[in-house]
Amino acid sequence: MPKLLIDGREIEVPAGSTVMQALEKAGVKVPYYCWHPGLSIAGNCRMCLVEVEKAPKPMIACDTKVAEGMVVKTQSEMAKKARAGTLEFILANHPLDCPVCDQAGECELQNFYMNYGLYDSKFDDEKVKKHKAEIIGPTVMLDSERCILCSRCVRFCDEITHTGELGIMNRGDHEEIGIYPGKELDNKYSGNVVDICPVGALTDRDFRFKCRVWYLTPSDSVCPGCSMGCNIRIDSNLSRPHHAKGERVMRLKPRENQEVNKWWMCDEGRYGYKFIDHDRIVKAKSGGVDVEFDQAVSELAAFLNVAIKSGSQSKIGVLVSTHLSNEDLYAIRKLFKEKLGIENIDYRAGQKTGYSDDFLMKADKSPNTAGARALEMNSPAAGKFIEKCEGLILFGVDLPSLPKNLRFLAYIGTNNNSASKAASIVIPGAVYAEKEGTFTNFEGRVQRFREAFAPLGDAKPEWQIACDLSAKLGIKPALSAGGLEFQSAEAVFREIAKTVPPFEGLSYESLGNTGKQLKQPVTSRS
Amino acid sequence: MHLRNTKYEIRNTMVKIVTKNFNLKDSYLLSTYESTGGYQAIRKAMDSMTPDQVTEEVKKSNLRGLGGAGFLAGMKWGFIPKNSTLPKYLCVNCDEAEPGTFKDKYLVSLDPHRLIEGMMIAAYAIGCHKAYIFIRGEYVRPYERLQAAVDEAYAKGYLGQKLMGKDYALEIVVHRGAGAYICGEESALLEAIEGKKGWPRLKPPFPAVVGLFGCPTVINNVETLCHVPTIIEKGAEWYAKIGTAKCGGTRIFCMSGHVKKPGIYELPMSVTLRQLIFDHAGGIRGDKKLKAVVPGGISAPILSAAEIDVGMDFDSLKAAGTMAGSAGVMVMDEDTDMVEALKVATRFFAHESCGQCSPCREGTGWMYKIVKRICDGKGRAQDINNLLSIGQNISGTTICALGDAAAMPVTSYITKFRDEFEEKCKMKNEKLKITI
Numbered sequence: 010m011p012k013l014l015i016d017g018r019e020i021e022v023p024a025g026s027t028v029m030q031a032l033e034k035a036g037v038k039v040p041y042y043c044w045h046p047g048l049s050i051a052g053n054c055r056m057c058l059v060e061v062e063k064a065p066k067p068m069i070a071c072d073t074k075v076a077e078g079m080v081v082k083t084q085s086e087m088a089k090k091a092r093a094g095t096l097e098f099i100l101a102n103h104p105l106d107c108p109v110c111d112q113a114g115e116c117e118l119q120n121f122y123m124n125y126g127l128y129d130s131k132f133d134d135e136k137v138k139k140h141k142a143e144i145i146g147p148t149v150m151l152d153s154e155r156c157i158l159c160s161r162c163v164r165f166c167d168e169i170t171h172t173g174e175l176g177i178m179n180r181g182d183h184e185e186i187g188i189y190p191g192k193e194l195d196n197k198y199s200g201n202v203v204d205i206c207p208v209g210a211l212t213d214r215d216f217r218f219k220c221r222v223w224y225l226t227p228s229d230s231v232c233p234g235c236s237m238g239c240n241i242r243i244d245s246n247l248s249r250p251h252h253a254k255g256e257r258v259m260r261l262k263p264r265e266n267q268e269v270n271k272w273w274m275c276d277e278g279r280y281g282y283k284f285i286d287h288d289r290i291v292k293a294k295s296g297g298v299d300v301e302f303d304q305a306v307s308e309l310a311a312f313l314n315v316a317i318k319s320g321s322q323s324k325i326g327v328l329v330s331t332h333l334s335n336e337d338l339y340a341i342r343k344l345f346k347e348k349l350g351i352e353n354i355d356y357r358a359g360q361k362t363g364y365s366d367d368f369l370m371k372a373d374k375s376p377n378t379a380g381a382r383a384l385e386m387n388s389p390a391a392g393k394f395i396e397k398c399e400g401l402i403l404f405g406v407d408l409p410s411l412p413k414n415l416r417f418l419a420y421i422g423t424n425n426n427s428a429s430k431a432a433s434i435v436i437p438g439a440v441y442a443e444k445e446g447t448f449t450n451f452e453g454r455v456q457r458f459r460e461a462f463a464p465l466g467d468a469k470p471e472w473q474i475a476c477d478l479s480a481k482l483g484i485k486p487a488l489s490a491g492g493l494e495f496q497s498a499e500a501v502f503r504e505i506a507k508t509v510p511p512f513e514g515l516s517y518e519s520l521g522n523t524g525k526q527l528k529q530p531v532t533s534r535s
Numbered sequence: 536m537h538l539r540n541t542k543y544e545i546r547n548t549m550v551k552i553v554t555k556n557f558n559l560k561d562s563y564l565l566s567t568y569e570s571t572g573g574y575q576a577i578r579k580a581m582d583s584m585t586p587d588q589v590t591e592e593v594k595k596s597n598l599r600g601l602g603g604a605g606f607l608a609g610m611k612w613g614f615i616p617k618n619s620t621l622p623k624y625l626c627v628n629c630d631e632a633e634p635g636t637f638k639d640k641y642l643v644s645l646d647p648h649r650l651i652e653g654m655m656i657a658a659y660a661i662g663c664h665k666a667y668i669f670i671r672g673e674y675v676r677p678y679e680r681l682q683a684a685v686d687e688a689y690a691k692g693y694l695g696q697k698l699m700g701k702d703y704a705l706e707i708v709v710h711r712g713a714g715a716y717i718c719g720e721e722s723a724l725l726e727a728i729e730g731k732k733g734w735p736r737l738k739p740p741f742p743a744v745v746g747l748f749g750c751p752t753v754i755n756n757v758e759t760l761c762h763v764p765t766i767i768e769k770g771a772e773w774y775a776k777i778g779t780a781k782c783g784g785t786r787i788f789c790m791s792g793h794v795k796k797p798g799i800y801e802l803p804m805s806v807t808l809r810q811l812i813f814d815h816a817g818g819i820r821g822d823k824k825l826k827a828v829v830p831g832g833i834s835a836p837i838l839s840a841a842e843i844d845v846g847m848d849f850d851s852l853k854a855a856g857t858m859a860g861s862a863g864v865m866v867m868d869e870d871t872d873m874v875e876a877l878k879v880a881t882r883f884f885a886h887e888s889c890g891q892c893s894p895c896r897e898g899t900g901w902m903y904k905i906v907k908r909i910c911d912g913k914g915r916a917q918d919i920n921n922l923l924s925i926g927q928n929i930s931g932t933t934i935c936a937l938g939d940a941a942a943m944p945v946t947s948y949i950t951k952f953r954d955e956f957e958e959k960c961k962m963k964n965e966k967l968k969i970t971i
């Protein structure tokens with residue numbers, strides 16, 4: 010393993026490493042645009058120039074292989090001058106668009122100028138004019154004047170999606186990113202080019218002019234769009250609500266997780282956040298009329314009490330959606346199955362025949378089917394009870410047609426649908442962004458998602474609703490087994506880890522930010 | 536360019552190696568080439584020398600790369616890995632886009648078989664069975680002559696599955712370029728042959744190891760290979776004695792500009808610039824005074840009239856702060872406006888920059904804009920220092936040498952003729968009655 014000196018410190022790296030990899034290991038930052046760990050090396054931006062002793066000119070860190078005894082200097086006069094010089098070239102023809110550019114605040118030109126530039130510009134000529142505000146696809150906008158031609162987007166479309174829509178046209182300082190004739194950028198992963206574009210050349214049309222990024226509050230989460238479980242970050246506008254037109258979530262961004270989604274997420278997941286702030290159930294209903302949350306829970310508890318007292322548990326069914334978290338599902342099972350003796354519990358995965366590929370998109374469009382299976386949320390009669398039941402409690406499951414014997418329907422969920430409209434009792438639930446919890450992806454990987462903001466209106470997480478119900482039903486904690494008086498989602502998870510064998514040994518702490526596998530793999534087939 | 540009507544004055548009784556057939560009738564025909572002793576060297580090489588011996592001979596001859604870099608040709612051939620099982624390729628660089636250079640055009644039009652024989656010997660030396668000639672798209676008539684010559688060689692059974700009838704295959708493909716100077720850069724040339732944009736590659740790896748289609752490749756200039764048959768025929772020692780200690784043989788110098796007799800001149804490497812201009816090219820036209828000379832193609836730093844007592848070999852010119860380059864000698868007389876001359880140079884590089892890397896892409900266009908502005912009478916006091924600073928920032932930071940090539944004229948013209956630039960910048964301010 011070759012050893013080299015970086016700014017005086019000795020670092021050892023595997024043979025064949027580049028200076029950039031050695032810098033990463035040493036924790037030394039150098040600026041770069043075209044380099045990306047998930048893409049091939051382009052070496053064209055020339056920003057990562059460093060001084061290598063004995064080399065006559067500065068070398069690019071991203072493509073220089075480490076040699077034994079190499080001496081690398083990132084803060085020498087040569088390195089600093091090369092860096093500032095390159096930055097000046099890149100900014101020479103760059104338009105002064107900051108006031109109207111979405112990238113402001115997360116722009117690598119701004120960042121690097123403040124960190125490595127701070128020179129007085131000497132460019133005093135006509136800047137090159139190119140195409141601006143060009144729609145190149147349903148979700149991506151291109152501004153060629155802002156483009157620094159790092160070619161990350163071109164390489165992404167070539168190497169990651171293998172669709173090759175983008176290319177670089179023309180020559181010299183008239184070069185532009187272009188889309189090949191007859192094509193548009195719409196390959197199911199198009200949004201990622203906006204993430205990797207270091208400047209405001211490729212911007213998201215969905216996010217365009219929505220919110221300045223310094224008003225965004227980030228929150229780590231997991232995409233609920235399918236069973237892949239891509240790690241994401243929810244960016245919400247909580248500090249300028251008057252600009253947000255009633256929405257809290259402004260955009261979703263992928264979060265790096267080398268075990269699941271690397272650096273990417275699909276467009277379906279990226280733009281599938283509207284349900285969080287639109288058409289939500291915010292107030293409890295009884296008989297179609299808005300009521301206090303407490304009252305609805307009491308009425309549901311009353312119905313359950315009657316059924317239990319008359320011993321007609323078998324006439325009641327509970328359907329849970331696989332959009333619910335492990336904590337929600339466990340609390341529901343504990344309440345209905347263990348405490349109330351209702352056997353007819355089953356999970357519904359909703360749409361299971363959506364688009365899938367061998368990259369990040371799974372056909373099962375719900376995030377926690379594997380969790381539902383690991384928690385045994387299925388009844389032996391596998392949902393046949395539906396046709397015969399007289400009372401049905403739906404947790405986020407939409408039933409287009411109701412069973413003919415049905416006399417009582419309760420809906421606990423987040424968004425309006427036909428079932429919620431037909432239900433006599435409706436209780437508002439919290440979406441994933443509004444609660445703590447975990448999802449289990451198709452491979453059995455348990456991943457944490459965080460609360461980005463408080464639930465809308467009167468909504469509560471479903472595990473909490475189960476606790477409220479249990480309190481109304483008068484279920485007191487027994488001496489040996491705990492009741493449903495969980496103080497937090499983490500408390501629920503702790504009990505899951507103790508009592509459900511596949512989850513043995515897991516904790517919120519051990520899950521960290523990137524999750525961990527279940528002890529026994531319980532993979533869902535899709 | 537009408538090849539029919541031009542006479543090529545090859546002066547001087549000194550030895551002619553690559554231009555010796557130029558004035559023969561139908562010089563480009565295979566029959567003419569053979570009747571003057573052509574296609575004997577390849578036979579000698581294949582019959583009595585091993586490939587390694589051929590490479591050694593070329594190394595000993597001190598033949599330097601005549602496209603501009605001046606790298607020892609034999610040494611380059613030696614870089615091909617011996618133990619590689621990949622096919623080896625030979626690429627001939629006939630892009631000849633360096634302004635001031637026009638020698639390969641005549642070599643290919645008037646004596647293409649010499650190139651073909653040189654390629655055969657090189658291919659034999661490095662174990663290559665398929666060779667490409669990359670000829671710039673603008674050379675239409677030369678291409679026709681070249682392709683016809685290749686066809687003749689095939690028809691005679693010299694090329695194809697049996698090179699010169701022996702058990703060694705050699706195919707030659709003539710590939711036309713599409714109008715980019717950057718495709719004269721060896722790795723961009725490879726990219727173009729592979730059907731991709733002519734963007735130079737990151738180096739290392741170098742073409743000798745990872746070249747055309749990822750295989751070991753030698754890229755040589757047309758003229759370099761044209762010298763090879765004679766080296767094999769007459770021996771390395773004979774060849775090395777002509778020229779200087781480290782620069783063997785002769786080369787074709789392209790004389791253009793304000794000389795009485797512009798044209799191509801094949802002369803030993805030891806000739807001086809003064810001799811070239813005044814003894815061979817007839818001196819300055821109209822008997823005016825010499826002002827400046829570009830000795831080796833537009834990228835070469837310019838020499839003032841006081842600096843012409845320098846040998847035209849690679850090492851002497853390097854020591855003088857310029858370069859032998861492609862031997863494109865552009866002579867400028869006392870009436871030349873150096874700022875306008877620089878405008879032409881910067882315009883060329885701005886147009887030809889491939890755009891792959893930031894310093895050259897933005898810098899070449901920027902330098903041209905400033906020089907043009909000065910020529911238009913709108914120069915500002917800080918423009919001159921800005922130009923020097925931009926040139927300095929481009930040097931050494933780019934993927935290929937085009938960036939450095941663009942910076943060198945800017946730096947050298949301003950350094951040696953600064954007062955002209957200052958005068959031009961002042962003119963505008965005088966008109967507006969502003970003092971700087």
